[in-house]
Each structure stands twice: as structure tokens, then as C-alpha cells.
Amino acid sequence: MARCSTTAPSVLPVALLLAALGTSNPSALGAQLIAIRTVPVASGDQFLTIPSAIFGMGGIRIAVDDSIADGWSNPAKGVLVGQSSILGAPTFYGISNDGGGGKTFPLTGLLRGRQWFGGVSLALQQITNNPPDRWGWTPGRRLSEGSARNLYGSGYLGRELGETGWSVGVAASTARLEAMDGVDLLYAGAERIEQYGSVTDLRAGLYRTGDRDRIGFTLIHNRVSMTHEVDYVDFVEDSITDMSFTRRRLEMNEDRTRTWGGHLEWNRELQAPGWRVGATLTTNYKSHPKIPNYEIQNIPRDPGTTWAYEAGVGVSRRRGPTMFGIDVAVQPIWSHTWQEADRPLDVADGTLGIGDKTIENHFVFSNVVLRTGVSHRFDRFGMQFGVGVRSYDYRLDQDNHVEGTARRQDESWMEWTPSLALTFGLTDIEIQYNTRRTVGTGRPWTGGGFRSDLAATASEADFIAAPSGPLSLQDAAVATHQVWIRVPIR
Numbered sequence: 001m002a003r004c005s006t007t008a009p010s011v012l013p014v015a016l017l018l019a020a021l022g023t024s025n026p027s028a029l030g031a032q033l034i035a036i037r038t039v040p041v042a043s044g045d046q047f048l049t050i051p052s053a054i055f056g057m058g059g060i061r062i063a064v065d066d067s068i069a070d071g072w073s074n075p076a077k078g079v080l081v082g083q084s085s086i087l088g089a090p091t092f093y094g095i096s097n098d099g100g101g102g103k104t105f106p107l108t109g110l111l112r113g114r115q116w117f118g119g120v121s122l123a124l125q126q127i128t129n130n131p132p133d134r135w136g137w138t139p140g141r142r143l144s145e146g147s148a149r150n151l152y153g154s155g156y157l158g159r160e161l162g163e164t165g166w167s168v169g170v171a172a173s174t175a176r177l178e179a180m181d182g183v184d185l186l187y188a189g190a191e192r193i194e195q196y197g198s199v200t201d202l203r204a205g206l207y208r209t210g211d212r213d214r215i216g217f218t219l220i221h222n223r224v225s226m227t228h229e230v231d232y233v234d235f236v237e238d239s240i241t242d243m244s245f246t247r248r249r250l251e252m253n254e255d256r257t258r259t260w261g262g263h264l265e266w267n268r269e270l271q272a273p274g275w276r277v278g279a280t281l282t283t284n285y286k287s288h289p290k291i292p293n294y295e296i297q298n299i300p301r302d303p304g305t306t307w308a309y310e311a312g313v314g315v316s317r318r319r320g321p322t323m324f325g326i327d328v329a330v331q332p333i334w335s336h337t338w339q340e341a342d343r344p345l346d347v348a349d350g351t352l353g354i355g356d357k358t359i360e361n362h363f364v365f366s367n368v369v370l371r372t373g374v375s376h377r378f379d380r381f382g383m384q385f386g387v388g389v390r391s392y393d394y395r396l397d398q399d400n401h402v403e404g405t406a407r408r409q410d411e412s413w414m415e416w417t418p419s420l421a422l423t424f425g426l427t428d429i430e431i432q433y434n435t436r437r438t439v440g441t442g443r444p445w446t447g448g449g450f451r452s453d454l455a456a457t458a459s460e461a462d463f464i465a466a467p468s469g470p471l472s473l474q475d476a477a478v479a480t481h482q483v484w485i486r487v488p489i490r
Helices: 075-080
Strands: 085-088 091-095 101-112 116-128 147-160 166-177 190-209 213-238 243-269 275-290 304-319 322-340 345-347 350-352 357-378 381-400 405-426 429-438 442-446 471-475 478-488
Touching (some): 075 147, 357 405
Antiparallel strands (some): 085 101, 091 101, 101 116, 166 190, 213 243, 275 304, 405 429
16 A cells, blocks of 8 residues: 555444446446446456457446447437347356456347347356455355356347437346355354345436537436355353353344436547547445444444546547557545444543434545556457556545544555457357456555455445555456357347
8 A cells, every 4th residue: 555544543444335347447327327446456357248349448438339238328229229139158256366357258238229239147156255365265165155156147139219329228237146256255254154145237318429529318217136154163251260161153234225326428429530538427426324243342333335536538540450548537526434332432522322323434536547548450450459447546535433542644656557458250140348457456464464444336346445554455357258159140
């Protein structure tokens, strides 16, 4: 970590939020959900379930069309689908240093009629983890089994509105989850963790194509509803016999997060041949009515709220079979989380009643995202290359009303994601191999030992935690491989 200064311990809630999927190059469903992280956890590509035609271009999307994925982010943009087709996209990811991994097999159908269009996607996934390493971590053993199964389903439907250039669409996605990658790291000392629940995403969109200008708007609502059954084995010492024994303890934790978002996009073809510019504006409001106890505390963890914004600009140029693009985005974010007393507490200034805030945490983020990519087509063969970079920077101001103390902490780091794609065009079949690798993440520790004051979520995994001490990492990179095959329906 670049900067860190802490003196007091922290008991802070962590919010699990849906943002769909990856780190530097989110999947289609996470395109308008702003990832929030206070710890650079390597969470994998669990939610990469929708293929992309420009996967290898570093995640650019502001001034470049994606004929496969655009309809999933804004259902009205399904109007850009050229023809009906079926896609299979086996996906594999792994986290270095025995961090586990996952295998996903999505099947996607894109439908295009004269005025109607739509898509449907189903995915089956297996999340696997590895046995404890020499440091004593137990990321795999804490799941109820050595692997867990997840099911995903998504669909959208839209229609062109006559000759006006406007189109409308609606979309719905759901995931039935037995595991979220990374959650097993949050319960230090747990013998077993069983996860179950769902993630739901609803969208409505408008989109207009003109002679030179395009404009779109998307309204998003998604919900995370997970339950964690955590089994602990406590060592208890009998003060009379001076002997110790073990005692099992089962803890039930609910995780509930609700997100509302709006996304506005615009791009325009310039008079200079092949050039296009674009801009986006995104707003997310996230509420966290239920946050789990990731480690037993005297005071339970309680709700919080987040306002997150993103403003981005992009430019692209297409000249013959070559295309280039670049995106720049800034993300100002404000989060307020707290804990409430579950019993009266005597403090220096008097007494805190039940429900009064015992600890308040105010986060101010100033993140920056850069993406660039290039592609070239050689008749039936094509290639793409790109790099995405995310710079995370935040300040935490924490007030402890029980101890009457305050502290400030600053953290920053960068995550790099180079990507590559190779495309092969055969008779009536198109095959694309995609790969990317994310570095700059890891498995975090705080102070002298690991603390589970962080959480991962669906989509572009969010981690909102107040670290209890200086952060350090065991480096962990995420490597992802995907092959999709597209067969047109004629």
C-alpha cells in the first residue's frame, strides 16, 4: 500500500454490493455498477458470464460498440445486434498462490427481427478452492464442500419505435449462488462456511441512433440477498480444572444490499473519417440494510449508505480493418457506515442508548480508470490487445464515540489488466479466444495478523472495509481464459 497511518482498532461493517463482474474489464451486467474497494482483494472473474466481441481491447466501451454485450448493459442497445446467433463461452479463471478458481459454461442466444430483438443467457458454474497453505490459510476448507455450484440466468427484450431512431428495452438477471469467491477469507478462525442466496438485476433502457449522434439512458436496480452459516470451533479453558476443551458454535449472518443506478451515454461520429467521441455519466446509490458479522464483536455491524459517481470520456478511430480506442473515467465516491449499540453503554460524555452510533466511518474516494485497446482484422483472422488500469485512492475518517477517539487513514494502489483476443472466422462459425491477467491485487493482512474486516460481492466485487491497521499483501494475480463460439441462425 502506498500510504497508511492508523493507531486505533476498527470495528467496521463491510458492504456486499452487486456490480457484475471482474476487476478491470467488467462484464456487460456490471458496466453501470461502480466497484467500491478499500482493500485490493483478488476476487476472481466469477461473474464473467456474458461474452464480449471486444474482450481483448482492455475493457473500452465509451466510443466503441460491442455487438454481443451492449444489449445486456442497456437492453435498448440490442438494436445493434446484426443477426440472430447462438454462443457458447467456456470460461476458466484461477488465482495464484493457491487462491482457488472457477469454471463457467454460459450459453447465450441473440435474437434479431425486423423490429423486435432480445437475448437469453444461462450459465452453470463451479467454484473451487485449494487446501490450506503453509501460512495456515484455509480458503477452500471453509466452504461446505471442496467446490460449490452457481446458476445464472439473464434475458432482455426490446423493440424499435418505428422510424424515429428510438428503441426501448427491459432486462432481468438472477443468480442462485452457493458461493461468492473471496467471502471465505472474511471469517478468520471459522471451521466451515456455507453460503446460499441470490443476486438479482433489473434494467430498463432507451437508446436513439441518429445520423451522427447516439444517446442512451439506463435505469438499474439490483439486490444482493445472501446468508452465511459459519461454524466455529472455540478453545475454552476451565479455570477450576485448568484444562482446555473445544466447543462448536454456529453463527448465522445475513447480507443484504440494494442498489439503484442511472447511466447516461452519448457518442458522436466526427467529420474526420473514422473518428468517434463519447461521454458517460453514471450514478449509484447503495444501501446496506444487513451486513454480516465477519468476526465476532461485542457490537454488531450495522447499515451504511454509499453515493458513487463516474464521469467518463472516450475516443475511437476506425480505419479499414484497424480500430483503436481509449477511455478515461473518474469516480468520486462517498460512503458512510456505522455501528449501533445493542445495549446501553457508559462513555466519557454520558451514556449511549440502544441504537445510538458507537463508531462512524466516512470514506471519500477519488478513483481513476484508464483503458486503451487496438484491434485488426486479417480476412478470417483477427486480433485484439488492450490494457486497463484502475487507480484506487481513498481517505477514511473514523470517529469512535465509545472511546472518544478519532483517526484518519489514507490508502491507494493500482490494478493492471492486460488482455488479448484472437478471432478465427470459419464457414458459418466464428471462434474467439480471450485471456486477461490482473495484477496489483492480493490476499490482505492488517497489522500483525489477518483481520476479516472486508467483503466481496457479486459482479465487480466491492470491498468496503475500515482496515484495523497498516495493510500488506501476499501478492495474488488473477488469470482468466475464455473461448466463445458463435453460430449464426439463418
